[in-house]
Amino acid sequence: MWYMVAAYAVLWAISFGLVFSMILRQRRLDAELQALRLLVEDEPRAGSRQ
């Protein structure tokens, strides 16, 4: 029984690892996109001040 539980646990750990890494990368991209958006919004304001 132990081997069966171990095999299924490892398979799920690997699969969730993949899903988790995709979620993490998506979050990083969202944060980067947000930062870029702020940069784009700030640019015209900075231009008008000059």
Add this chain to the structure above:
Amino acid sequence: MKRQNNNLLVGMTALSAAMVLVALYLALVGAPEAALSSETGRYAQRIIYFHIATAWVGFLAFFVTFIGGVVYLRTQRRAWDILALSSAEIGTVFMLGVLVSGSIWAKPAWGVWWVWDERLTISLIQFLIYVGYLMLRASVEDPSRRARFAAVYGIVAFISVPINFIAIRLWRTQHPLMFGTEGGGLSDNMMFAFFFCLATFTVWYATLMWHRMRLERCRDDVEQVKQKLLD
């Protein structure tokens, strides 16, 4: 259209999750016990439902990488490169699952975690070949060169799939042959659980591919915005 696609992706993810739960039930409880003398052997035998399904997804994923590479070289369209990359990444992860679950099955069945027999060694080499594919992609800066190199590598690397598949037929390996001319290793009652697991993993692979490709397209969008800001 985008909203419709999102709903479809959510639906597909939910379908995958539901199918995985049913597959788990069938593999662990629903399928009949194997006619083996030891209790440990009977439990360990249930590993094969997910072990083979994982291997199937690995092979399918490498085939999709091969197709993506061929079409990319013909069309130079980024979409095919994204398809090849996403599939190679998922396939590599699933191949790791095959190696580990196979090793755990081997301990009660053969008394050892690992033997250097043809099937197992080829599977390990195949896994390392696709790790190499991902490392190659990470090491080339220029996007078009990276896509071209990866396409050629993915096409050549695919040779490992048919070699791995026929290894148990070509050589006298310790690895059991599930389906052959002399009959399979599963009874008719086990077949339903087995094929359901195959279908589940195929749907799950498609769902993961969709998510992974979406992520890559999002990364492309971020890169484009960055480039525009720099220009």
